[in-house]
Amino acid sequence: MIALRGVTKSFRDADREVPVLRGVDLEVAPGELVAIVGASGSGKSTLLYVTGALDLDFGGEAAVAGRSLRGLSAPERAELRNRSLGFVFQSFNLLPGLSALENVMLPGILRREGAEPVAALRARAAEALARVGLSAQATARPGRLSGGERQRVAIARALFARPAVLLADEPTGNLDAVSGEAIIRHFAELAREGLSVLVVTHEERVSRAATRVLHLEDGRLR
Amino acid sequence: MKAKGVLWLALANVRADRRGALVNAGAATVGAAALAFFLALGLGVGDAARRMFPADARLVDVVPASVSLSSVLGGGQLDDAAVARLREVPGVDDAWPRLSLRVPVAAPRPPEGLKVNWPPGMTVQIPVVGVAPGLVAPDLGPGARFEDPPPGGAIPVVISRRILEIYNKTIAPAWNVRRLPPGLSLVGIELPVRVGFSIVPQKTEDRVYDARLRLAGLSDRVPVYLAAMPLDTVRRLHREYGKPDAGYTEVTLLARRPDDVPAVAAAVRRMGFSVDEGERAVAERVGTVVAVTTGALAFVAVVMCGLAALAIAQSLSASVRARVREIAILEALGATPTDVRLVVLAEAALLGVAGGVLGAALGRLAAIGADRAAARLLPDFPFRPETFFGWPAWIALLAVAVPALAAVLGALAPAAAAARVDPARAIS
Numbered sequence: 001m002i003a004l005r006g007v008t009k010s011f012r013d014a015d016r017e018v019p020v021l022r023g024v025d026l027e028v029a030p031g032e033l034v035a036i037v038g039a040s041g042s043g044k045s046t047l048l049y050v051t052g053a054l055d056l057d058f059g060g061e062a063a064v065a066g067r068s069l070r071g072l073s074a075p076e077r078a079e080l081r082n083r084s085l086g087f088v089f090q091s092f093n094l095l096p097g098l099s100a101l102e103n104v105m106l107p108g109i110l111r112r113e114g115a116e117p118v119a120a121l122r123a124r125a126a127e128a129l130a131r132v133g134l135s136a137q138a139t140a141r142p143g144r145l146s147g148g149e150r151q152r153v154a155i156a157r158a159l160f161a162r163p164a165v166l167l168a169d170e171p172t173g174n175l176d177a178v179s180g181e182a183i184i185r186h187f188a189e190l191a192r193e194g195l196s197v198l199v200v201t202h203e204e205r206v207s208r209a210a211t212r213v214l215h216l217e218d219g220r221l222r
Numbered sequence: 223m224k225a226k227g228v229l230w231l232a233l234a235n236v237r238a239d240r241r242g243a244l245v246n247a248g249a250a251t252v253g254a255a256a257l258a259f260f261l262a263l264g265l266g267v268g269d270a271a272r273r274m275f276p277a278d279a280r281l282v283d284v285v286p287a288s289v290s291l292s293s294v295l296g297g298g299q300l301d302d303a304a305v306a307r308l309r310e311v312p313g314v315d316d317a318w319p320r321l322s323l324r325v326p327v328a329a330p331r332p333p334e335g336l337k338v339n340w341p342p343g344m345t346v347q348i349p350v351v352g353v354a355p356g357l358v359a360p361d362l363g364p365g366a367r368f369e370d371p372p373p374g375g376a377i378p379v380v381i382s383r384r385i386l387e388i389y390n391k392t393i394a395p396a397w398n399v400r401r402l403p404p405g406l407s408l409v410g411i412e413l414p415v416r417v418g419f420s421i422v423p424q425k426t427e428d429r430v431y432d433a434r435l436r437l438a439g440l441s442d443r444v445p446v447y448l449a450a451m452p453l454d455t456v457r458r459l460h461r462e463y464g465k466p467d468a469g470y471t472e473v474t475l476l477a478r479r480p481d482d483v484p485a486v487a488a489a490v491r492r493m494g495f496s497v498d499e500g501e502r503a504v505a506e507r508v509g510t511v512v513a514v515t516t517g518a519l520a521f522v523a524v525v526m527c528g529l530a531a532l533a534i535a536q537s538l539s540a541s542v543r544a545r546v547r548e549i550a551i552l553e554a555l556g557a558t559p560t561d562v563r564l565v566v567l568a569e570a571a572l573l574g575v576a577g578g579v580l581g582a583a584l585g586r587l588a589a590i591g592a593d594r595a596a597a598r599l600l601p602d603f604p605f606r607p608e609t610f611f612g613w614p615a616w617i618a619l620l621a622v623a624v625p626a627l628a629a630v631l632g633a634l635a636p637a638a639a640a641a642r643v644d645p646a647r648a649i650s
Contacts, residue, residue: 045650054554055646075558082556093551093649097238109227110556118230157555 001065001165001196002028002051008059008219009046020046022219023060028198030164033191035210036200042216044200045169051198052085052167053077065164075112082110086158090170092150094142100153101125101138107161128156132186148179155186166190168199172206184209223561231552232568239541243573246534250577250625251584253527258585258621260523263592264516265612271508274384274605278443279480280315283498284308284473284490300470300495308473311489313482318354319470323451325427325459326420329435333413339399347421348435350379351448352456357474361441363409368438370454376412376436377455382446384604391604412436418463427463443474472498527628530577534570535632542566542640549640550648559641566637567630574629578622585621586613 009021020043028034038044049055050062053069056077062069065084072080087093094103105125108116116124129138132152142150151171158166168187172180180203188209191197199206200216207213214221223231236243286300300319309317327348332340355368358380362368368378386408390401402408412434418427435449444450460467475490477483487497542549549562557565589611596610 046646049646049650052554054649075560078553078556078558078561081554087554089649093547093554095234095238095548095551098234102234106552107555109230110223110552110561111227112223115224115227118226161556 001030002026002198003063004047004051004060005062006060007047007050007062009043009050009055009057019219021050021058024216024219024221026051026214026221028165028196030194030196031191032212033188033197033199033210035207035213036198036216036221037202037207037213038200038216039202043219044202044216047216048167048169048198048200051165052087053080078110079112082107082112083161084164086161086163086166088151088154088158088166088168088171090173092142092147092154092174094150094153094157096142099139099141100134100145100149101129103142103153104128104157104160106157111161125156125160128160129153132156146179147174148176148182151175151179151183155183159190164196166195166197168197168201170201170203171199172201172203180205223557223564228561228564228568229572231565232572235541235545235565235569236572242537242541246530246537246573246629247577247580249530249533250527250574250629251581253523253530253628254578254581254621254625255584255588256526256581257520257523257624258582258617259588259611260516260519261617261620262585262589262611262613264512264519265614265617266607266610268509268512268516269612270605270607270610271512273607275504275508280477280483281443282475282477282483282486282490284475284495285471285498286469287494287496299468300473304493304495305470305473307493308475308490308495311475311486311493313477313479313486313489314475315478316356316476318357318474318476319453320354320357320472320474321352321453321456321467322471323350323352323456323459324465325418325463326425327415327417327435328419328421329413329415330419331414333411334434335411339397341397341399345419345421348415349448350451350456351445351471352453353380353444353450353474354453357443358439358441358450361443362439363437366409366438368452370452370458376434377451378438379435379449379451380439380441380444381437381449382444383440383442384446386440388446388604391602391606395602409437409439417459429463524624527625530625531574531628531632534573534629535636538566538570538633538636539639542636545640546643546648549643550645553643553645554649562643563637563641566640567633570629570633570637571626574626575622577629578625581625582618582621586618589613 004024004026007021007024008019010017010019012018024047036044036047046055050058051064053064053072056069065080067080069077095106098106101122105121108121108124126135126138129135132155134149134152134156137145137149142153145153166187171187172183175183184206187197187199191211199210201207284300305317305319308314327350329346329348358368361380366378368380371377386402394401415433415435416430417433418430420426441450457467475486477486490497552562553559593609593611600606
């Protein structure tokens, strides 16, 4: 479901190019939970954004959910992210002006083809929140939720469109031990259900739950 | 994203920043209210001015040239031949001569059948002009005839529609006499007059006899200070009193279209006649003053809408800068740059439309207040309208459309900035 071949990426710093990814090869099959660990600034997040079709300025080949990321137009990339990818971020990245329920239904609101009526989206979002145990917090704004609750809302949002690939960037970084463990168990469960889950982290506890752990050093996976 | 989705997100953004939305919509409200108020005021005052100076845009009044070579040589006289030639001027549909009555006519008693507190001993001199029946034919009352009556019959007259208003609003209150009923309900009343009698003794003719004037209609084509009789009646009276006609006083031309009037007037002048532009000039001047004033006030209102749009643009720019991360999240979840742009524009449009709707309502309320204040504070004067405002539907539409459009135009730059957000950089 995720196939990267010789992916390179560099940033320009003043007059010089600073390489971050130096030919990354990676495959994540459905049902796999792959953890990428590495030090801060090693390029873990960059790798995730390339995989998530958020950063197109890279070298090499990348295919996600059966589609090569090269040559996709902006609407095609948006469609891919909307239908096939789910994102979970360290800082939750919920929209503060929307309720938990509205945050969860956002992917449905953003859908172009086959968009469901808002009432149907609400009903599905309520179900998604119930699955992560947050029915009672459906109308609450993110500011009124704990860190663990916010991350569960973010996971419900990431899974709302029933994606094939889940990408998580330090998903337990802002959580206490108990909340973090719950999130990790949830990810492992999702992988068992057939999702391709790619988690970048520097936490050991996430690595323990992964089916594979890869280390990103000097821009290469080992 | 579907249009519904764009609207849903725009509404969510507006809800999320209620205070900012209120300030922005408030600015648009003030601009829209001013626009609606001033445009409606211009239309209302324009209507009132047209009632006060009802110049027919197709009429051209021809008078003999006051000083010209042709008048010195005996040309320039408005006789039947001249009327025939004027009728042939390109663009002229018809020509109706007018002839001032040189025999005095005075009313020593009030109209019959009308209760008026006529001051004892008062006699009113009535200036009369003879007109061709075609000139006033459209304004005659039902069944009324406008032709020289048989001996002993009442003479039909048509008076200006405006004289009633002036009488009711100035003369009647000043004399403390009864006001006349409005419009054509007066048609048919008769006024006893003395033909040949003048309130200036030297001008009274040797022969004075009693007659009756019967009101046949009310017309804007009759000068406000004159009563119009059939032309044949005036000629007959001139013959009876030995006053030979040296030509018509005036000829009224009916142009085919208002656009033909300048060419007709130029042709008339080339023929050695003058064009009396008194009433038309006053009407045009008043119309121009009203139009220019309305235009200036509407311009100020549009500028206010523009300032509101700038406020919205500035606020949206700040909002976009503050929401870069949210925009990146939307893109991560499947929004295209176009979607992001549309959401910002829709947000601006919502604020503009909300401000426009509130502004149109506020403008209307302000107009009602102004009318009530005018009714209480202004004295009753001729042609005072019941309302100083005109409210066709397009004013409300414009009051909504202008701030909405201005807000959307103002939001173009912030929307473009939002669409340029790099999601990978903004999220990380």
